[in-house]
Amino acid sequence: MSQNLVRTQRKEMLLAYALLLPSLVFLAAFTYWPIVRSIWFSLHDVLLGDPDIYWLGAENYLRLLNDRLFWKVLGNTAFYTLTSVPLSIAAALLLAVALDSKLRGMAIYRSAFFYPVMIPSVAAGMVWVFLYAPGYGPINEALTGLGLPRLDWLYDSKWALPAIVIMSIWKYSGYFMLILLAALKLVPSDLHEAAKLDGISAWDRLIHITIPMISPTLYFVIIIGTLHSYQIFDYVYVMTQGGPADSTNVLTFYIYQNGFQYQDIGYASALANALLIFVLGLIGLVSLTLGRRVHYLGER
Amino acid sequence: MPHVLMPAHAAETVKLQFMYPVGVSGDINTIISGMIDEFNATHDGIVVEAIYAGSYDNTEQKVITSLGVGEPPSLWLPINSSLQTFLGLDALEDITEQAKSDDIYDDFIGGFLGTAISNDRLYGLSFQPSTPVLYYNKDAFAQAGIPEAPETWDQLFETAKALTVRDGDELKRWGLIIGGGWHDWMFEGYCRQNGLVPWEQDKVLWDRPESVEALAFWKTMVDAGCMAPASTWQGSANDFMAGSTAMLYHSTGSLTNLRTSSPFEVGVAFMPKRKTWGASQGGGPIMIAKNQSDAQKEAAYTFARWMTNTENQAAWSRATGYLAVRKSSWEMPEMQEYLVEVPQAKVAMEQSAYSGAFLQVPAYSKAREVLKSAIDRTLAGEVEVEAALASATDEVNREIARVMRRQQRG
Incomplete structure (x- = not known):
C-alpha cells in the first residue's frame, strides 16, 4: 500500500x-x-439526599427476587407491551391502507388521525381521566347508550391497565400510521394492478403483497413501539399513580417510586438494570422471530 | 463619615426559597402566594420566593433531591410523617431554644406542636394541622329522614346503606367514600377509634386485632355495596360536591371549599367511633434547613414565625378549614364570630383533642404505599383481610429495620 x-x-x-x-x-x-x-x-445501600453509600453486594438483587410487587410490575409491563404494541400497529396498518389513496380530502383525515400524537402526554392523560370518569364520563355514557354495562375503568383493578392500553392505541397509532403510509408509497403499483387483473381480493393483496413489501418498515415500527411501550411513565403518573391495588404499576413507575418516593436509590438501580435486561430480551426476541422474516427490496 | 456604612444599608437582602404543597381541595395556591406577597411587602431585607411543588410527595422529593446536591430550600412544608425521614438526612435546624425564648411553647396547641417534636427537640412550626372529618350532605340526609350524622361504626354502616341509591344495577349515589390516596390516613384513624395507635417508633402494628377489625369493617361496607372500593383524593371531593356520594371522609383543610362550592348544605361531624373517638393528624410544620447561613436561618425563622402568628393563623384557618395552631388565634373576635357563623369549623378543632401524629416511622413513605396497596387489594377482593395486613406489616417492618441499619452505620 x-x-x-x-x-x-x-x-x-x-x-x-x-x-x-x-x-x-x-x-x-x-x-x-x-x-x-x-x-x-x-450493589450498595444508597439513600437519596445522603452522600454516603454502603456496600451490600447482591442484597438488592436478592430483595428483588423476593419482592412480590416487582413480579406483578413486570407482569403489568409485559401485558402492556404485548397488547398495546400489536394492537396499535394493527390499527395503524389498517388506517394507513385506508388512507393511502389519492382521493380528495385525504390530507384532512391523515391529520385527524395523526393529531393525538401531537397532544402532550400529560394533557392527554388528564383528558382521558375525564373520559373514563365512572359517574359522568362520556365513555360510560356511550356504553349506556349502546346498552352495555358501565365500568369503573381507572378505579377498577381489572380494567385500569386495559384502559391505559386503549388510550395508548389512540395516542400512538397515528404515529405508526404516518411511517407506514410513507412505506406504502414505495410499494410498486404494478404488483397490485397485476394481482387485481388476476382477481385477487383486497384482503389477500394486503396479506401477500402489501405486508411483505413493507415488512422492513413494519419491523422498524415494532421495535420503536416496543421501546415506546416500556417507557410509559407519564400516563401512569397522571392517571393512576400505579393504582388501584398496583394494577397499573409498571417498571418505570416502580423505579421512580423506589428512587424518589422511598429514596432507595440502590434498589431503584437494581430495578433499572432489571428493566435493561427486560428490554434487551424483548428486542432480542423480536429480532430473532420477526426480524428473520423481514423481506428487503432487492434482496436475493 | 462618608466611608462608614449605616447598618441598614450594610444588611444585604436575604433571599429564601420556600417549597410548599397543596394537599387538599380548593384554591390554596392563591391564598399562600397572597400571604407571601404580604410578608415580602412588610419585611425589608428578606425576600421569600414561594415555590409551589405539587403534592406532599412531590414537595418532599424536590426537597430531598436538592438536599442531595447540598442546596436545600431555606424552608419547606412537608407532611408531619416525614419528620424521621428528614432527621435521618440530618437536614433540619433544631429550633427548640429559639422557640422556648419565644411564645411558641406557650401559645401553640400542644398536640399540634408535638408532631414536630422528636426526642424533646423541636424541628418546625406547625402550620396547617388537619384531621379527617366526616362530611355529609344534609339535604340527602333530610330526604332519607336521617336527622343526625352517625356517631358509631354501626350507625355509619346503617346510614351508608340507607343513603346508597341504585337504579337497577346502576349506582346513582354512594353512601360513603373514604378519600382515596389518603385512605391509609383514615385507616389509621379507624385503628385509633378501635383503641390502637398502629405504629411505634420502629415498627408498624397493622397485624393487631384492632387493625384487622378496622379493615374487616371497611370490607363489610364495600361488600354491602354502600362504600366505594376505590377513589382518588381530588375525585372524591368532586364526587361529594356533585352529589355522587352522601358522605365523605376528607381533610378539614377542604372544609371551606366543600362548604362554599357544594350546592347543598354541608354537615361536618367527628369520624364515628368504636371504642373511642380518634384521628391522625395530617398537614405539617414549616421546617427550616440546617445547611444554610446563619443569616438565612434567622430570616427563615422570622418567616416561619410570621406565617404562624396569631392573625395569620386565624385568617388561614378561616380561608381553608385547616386548624389554627395558636390558642390566641381561636380567641380572636374574628375567629369567634366565624365559629358562630360556621359551626362546622369547630368540629375538627374539637376532634383534634383525640388526635395524634400520623405514622412517624422511618421509611414512612414506603409504609404508606404498602398499606394502601394492601387495603386496595383487600377491598377489591384479591386477598383476605388478615393475610393482607400480616404481609404488609411484615414487609414494612423489614424495610424499617433496613433503613435503621443504615442510620446506625452512618
Whole structure:
C-alpha cells in the first residue's frame, strides 16, 4: 500500500472520529455513565439526599427476587407491551391502507388521525381521566347508550391497565400510521394492478403483497413501539399513580417510586438494570422471530 | 463619615426559597402566594420566593433531591410523617431554644406542636394541622329522614346503606367514600377509634386485632355495596360536591371549599367511633434547613414565625378549614364570630383533642404505599383481610429495620 493511501485513510478516520465525538460525549455522559453508575449503585445501600453509600453486594438483587410487587410490575409491563404494541400497529396498518389513496380530502383525515400524537402526554392523560370518569364520563355514557354495562375503568383493578392500553392505541397509532403510509408509497403499483387483473381480493393483496413489501418498515415500527411501550411513565403518573391495588404499576413507575418516593436509590438501580435486561430480551426476541422474516427490496 | 456604612444599608437582602404543597381541595395556591406577597411587602431585607411543588410527595422529593446536591430550600412544608425521614438526612435546624425564648411553647396547641417534636427537640412550626372529618350532605340526609350524622361504626354502616341509591344495577349515589390516596390516613384513624395507635417508633402494628377489625369493617361496607372500593383524593371531593356520594371522609383543610362550592348544605361531624373517638393528624410544620447561613436561618425563622402568628393563623384557618395552631388565634373576635357563623369549623378543632401524629416511622413513605396497596387489594377482593395486613406489616417492618441499619452505620 502506498504511503499516500495510508495517509488518506488515517485522515478519513480522524475526520470520522471528530464528527462522532460530539454525540459520543453526550451518549457517554447521559447514557453510558448512568448505566455504569446504576450498576455500581445497585450493589450498595444508597439513600437519596445522603452522600454516603454502603456496600451490600447482591442484597438488592436478592430483595428483588423476593419482592412480590416487582413480579406483578413486570407482569403489568409485559401485558402492556404485548397488547398495546400489536394492537396499535394493527390499527395503524389498517388506517394507513385506508388512507393511502389519492382521493380528495385525504390530507384532512391523515391529520385527524395523526393529531393525538401531537397532544402532550400529560394533557392527554388528564383528558382521558375525564373520559373514563365512572359517574359522568362520556365513555360510560356511550356504553349506556349502546346498552352495555358501565365500568369503573381507572378505579377498577381489572380494567385500569386495559384502559391505559386503549388510550395508548389512540395516542400512538397515528404515529405508526404516518411511517407506514410513507412505506406504502414505495410499494410498486404494478404488483397490485397485476394481482387485481388476476382477481385477487383486497384482503389477500394486503396479506401477500402489501405486508411483505413493507415488512422492513413494519419491523422498524415494532421495535420503536416496543421501546415506546416500556417507557410509559407519564400516563401512569397522571392517571393512576400505579393504582388501584398496583394494577397499573409498571417498571418505570416502580423505579421512580423506589428512587424518589422511598429514596432507595440502590434498589431503584437494581430495578433499572432489571428493566435493561427486560428490554434487551424483548428486542432480542423480536429480532430473532420477526426480524428473520423481514423481506428487503432487492434482496436475493 | 462618608466611608462608614449605616447598618441598614450594610444588611444585604436575604433571599429564601420556600417549597410548599397543596394537599387538599380548593384554591390554596392563591391564598399562600397572597400571604407571601404580604410578608415580602412588610419585611425589608428578606425576600421569600414561594415555590409551589405539587403534592406532599412531590414537595418532599424536590426537597430531598436538592438536599442531595447540598442546596436545600431555606424552608419547606412537608407532611408531619416525614419528620424521621428528614432527621435521618440530618437536614433540619433544631429550633427548640429559639422557640422556648419565644411564645411558641406557650401559645401553640400542644398536640399540634408535638408532631414536630422528636426526642424533646423541636424541628418546625406547625402550620396547617388537619384531621379527617366526616362530611355529609344534609339535604340527602333530610330526604332519607336521617336527622343526625352517625356517631358509631354501626350507625355509619346503617346510614351508608340507607343513603346508597341504585337504579337497577346502576349506582346513582354512594353512601360513603373514604378519600382515596389518603385512605391509609383514615385507616389509621379507624385503628385509633378501635383503641390502637398502629405504629411505634420502629415498627408498624397493622397485624393487631384492632387493625384487622378496622379493615374487616371497611370490607363489610364495600361488600354491602354502600362504600366505594376505590377513589382518588381530588375525585372524591368532586364526587361529594356533585352529589355522587352522601358522605365523605376528607381533610378539614377542604372544609371551606366543600362548604362554599357544594350546592347543598354541608354537615361536618367527628369520624364515628368504636371504642373511642380518634384521628391522625395530617398537614405539617414549616421546617427550616440546617445547611444554610446563619443569616438565612434567622430570616427563615422570622418567616416561619410570621406565617404562624396569631392573625395569620386565624385568617388561614378561616380561608381553608385547616386548624389554627395558636390558642390566641381561636380567641380572636374574628375567629369567634366565624365559629358562630360556621359551626362546622369547630368540629375538627374539637376532634383534634383525640388526635395524634400520623405514622412517624422511618421509611414512612414506603409504609404508606404498602398499606394502601394492601387495603386496595383487600377491598377489591384479591386477598383476605388478615393475610393482607400480616404481609404488609411484615414487609414494612423489614424495610424499617433496613433503613435503621443504615442510620446506625452512618
